[in-house]
Amino acid sequence: MSIESLIQSLPKAELHLHIEGSLEPELMMHLAQKHQVDLPYKSIEQVRKAYQFEDLQSFLDLYYLGASVLIDEQDFYQLMWQYLCQCRAQNIVHTEIMFDPQTHTHRGIGFDIFMPGFLRAMEVAYQQWGQSSQLILSFLRHLPEQDAIDTFVQAQPYLHQVTAVGLDSSELNHPPTKFKSVYAQAAKKGLKLVAHAGEEGPPEYIWEALNELQVDRIDHGVRSIEDPELVQTLINKQMPLTVCPLSNTKLCVFDDMTQHNILSMLERDILVTVNSDDPSYFGGYLNENFLALHQAFDLTPAQLIQLVKNSFKASFLDESKKRYWLAKIDEFANNTD
Numbered sequence: 185m186s187i188e189s190l191i192q193s194l195p196k197a198e199l200h201l202h203i204e205g206s207l208e209p210e211l212m213m214h215l216a217q218k219h220q221v222d223l224p225y226k227s228i229e230q231v232r233k234a235y236q237f238e239d240l241q242s243f244l245d246l247y248y249l250g251a252s253v254l255i256d257e258q259d260f261y262q263l264m265w266q267y268l269c270q271c272r273a274q275n276i277v278h279t280e281i282m283f284d285p286q287t288h289t290h291r292g293i294g295f296d297i298f299m300p301g302f303l304r305a306m307e308v309a310y311q312q313w314g315q316s317s318q319l320i321l322s323f324l325r326h327l328p329e330q331d332a333i334d335t336f337v338q339a340q341p342y343l344h345q346v347t348a349v350g351l352d353s354s355e356l357n358h359p360p361t362k363f364k365s366v367y368a369q370a371a372k373k374g375l376k377l378v379a380h381a382g383e384e385g386p387p388e389y390i391w392e393a394l395n396e397l398q399v400d401r402i403d404h405g406v407r408s409i410e411d412p413e414l415v416q417t418l419i420n421k422q423m424p425l426t427v428c429p430l431s432n433t434k435l436c437v438f439d440d441m442t443q444h445n446i447l448s449m450l451e452r453d454i455l456v457t458v459n460s461d462d463p464s465y466f467g468g469y470l471n472e473n474f475l476a477l478h479q480a481f482d483l484t485p486a487q488l489i490q491l492v493k494n495s496f497k498a499s500f501l502d503e504s505k506k507r508y509w510l511a512k513i514d515e516f517a518n519n520t521d
């Protein structure tokens with residue numbers, strides 16, 4: 185079987201996906217028209233043309249602008265539904281989805297609007313084809329910690345439907361330690377903890393996420409390679425990194441895909457996984473990320489299978505489900521030798 189067919193047909197998990205970053209230009213333009221939101225784009229082509237980024241902030245500016253078209257429950261339903269349909273098309277059997285409440289509450293759109301929309305789509309996808317999905321509530325790190333604490337209070341009625349909390353948005357000058365109290369509150373409620381660290385920020389931020397926030401996973405973490413002691417710690421702890429290759433090249437974290445360090449990290453036995461981050465802004469969903477890695481590095485089937493297995497190992501699925509999918513992948517790999 186070709187590696188392209190293997191990428192498509194292996195059952196996969198995705199662990200780093202911002203639902204607001206899956207807003208396709210078509211839906212954005214449709215919702216802008218529906219709600220009379222004034223966007224600086226006249227056509228879908230113009231939206232796509234605007235997606236040239238020089239760093240994380242230049243992307244975030246357009247990402248928040250795009251999210252401004254999401255207003256009512258049906259909009260959030262449609263957004264989630266379209267992503268879950270992509271999961272089905274790409275054979276992503278389990279997904280852990282980040283959402284940014286403050287992006288919406290700051291515009292007067294509350295949890296009572298977006299949560300029912302997200303949850304309804306997740307339920308329909310589960311009923312229709314058994315799609316497995318979980319939610320990660322992510323705090324915006326460019327805002328004060330008190331804002332995150334207030335957001336966490338607003339989230340209380342929905343916490344039983346949330347698996348983890350996360351930390352995203354502008355990384356530089358907003359170290360993980362800033363959010364120590366709200367992470368302690370989330371841990372007390374039994375939530376899992378993840379945080380973006382070492383995307384643009386220094387290895388020190390990854391240390392802080394580990395030691396101060398006590399995270400279960402690091403989102404990105406590609407700058408860990410600059411600190412040998414940190415690398416050894418990640419290996420010893422088998423701390424998962426949710427790496428996003430197309431995102432990293434689009435945001436100029438690496439000059440091009442051949443410079444990416446995910447395969448060197450894999451070789452060193454760091455628990456790296458492949459993810460799409462914000463697929464409509466970065467030019468591809470999960471399979472396109474694997475294909476881009478294949479084009480740059482000529483992936484072997486063994487490397488691909490290891491990366492896919494890592495995503496299940498690093499997931500928040502219960503142990504029996506993890507074992508089920510890991511066995512399925514082994515079975516698949518043995519039958520396609």
Ligand SMILES: Nc1ncnc2[nH]cnc12
Nearest residue numbers: 202352353354380461462
């Ligand atoms: N790659 C990324 N880094 C930080 N915040 C984000 N929000 C959406 N995508 C993000």
Ligand SMILES: [Zn+2]
Nearest residue numbers: 202352403461
């Ligand atoms: Zn991200």
